[in-house]
Amino acid sequence: MRYRHHAAAMVVLVVVLVLSAQMLFAQSAPRTYLPLIGNQIEVVRNGGFEVGPSAWEQFSRKGYPIITQLAAMPKRARSGTGFAWLGRDNDEIASLWQTIDLPNNTLVLRYWVRIESPDTNCSGAADIAGVLLDFAPDDLLVTLDAFPLCVSTATNGYVERLVDLTPYHGRRATLEFVGYTNESNPSSLLIDDIMIEASSSFNAEAAAPVEPYRQLLLERRHQFQAPTANPAPAR
Known part of the structure; x- marks a missing residue:
């Protein structure tokens, strides 16, 4: 015992x-405080473009289909077969958008881009792209992300970009991806796997820098307005 x-x-x-x-x-x-992966919320519909243009509106100045499925072409999706293709031609204006309802959470926009460009002008005054939130009833346009499309930003395949959406939680807005090219050396921007996730916290250092391209993108956006989005003051 x-x-x-x-x-x-x-x-x-x-x-x-x-x-x-x-x-x-x-x-x-x-x-370490990084975005919590795997806690995806169904905010963005058809973020992988696997059902064609469903849930999205799109505009191309040159008449190209922005959302496409070209599995047999050099331009490919990151996953599945669908992706969005902005740019690709001189003097192009390309836009892709849908209205979303942001829940009351700490939120992160996560999406993947592939940049191809022969343009050596990386000032943002030539080819530029980014992401906007348009709060039409409030006449407010927010730049979430902005970056030049050029040789130095070209990617070897798809790379991830992160944006903190927490300041805008609990609101309805139009999420818009835009791309502009000038008169020479056109760039291509491929976008895939767009999602919004709940996060325990957000590491601002993990997000891609927006400045000094924010204002340049807004200037192009106001100069070349897609037939959708409502004109709104910049922020």
Whole structure:
């Protein structure tokens, strides 16, 4: 009987030591705050373009289909067969949008782009693209992301871009992807797998820089208005 009590006490002691070690490790381990992956919310419909243009509106100044499925072509989707293709021609204006309802969460817009460009002008005054939120009833246009399309920003395949949407949670807006090219050396922007996720926190350093291209994108947006979006003050 005394042996059984001794064995039971030893088991309890081992359990206590293991739990104490785990708590100590959790307290001393370095903490990283990154967007919580895998907690996708059904906010963006048909974000992978697998059902064609369903849920999206699109505009091309040159009449190109923005949403396409070209599995046998060099321009391919990141996943599945559908993707959006902006640019591709001189003096092109391309736009892709849908209305979304943002829930009351800490939110991250996550999407993937592939940039192909022979243009050496990376000032943003030549070819430029980005993401906008249009709050039409409030006459407010917000630049979420903006970047030049040029040789130095060209990507080897698809790369991820992240945007913090938390300041706009609980509101309805038009999510719009835009691309503009000038009169020479046209760039191509491929977009795929657009999603909005709930996140425990957002690491601003993980997001791609927007400045100084924000104002350049807004200027192009107001200069060449797609027939959709309502004109609104910039922000």
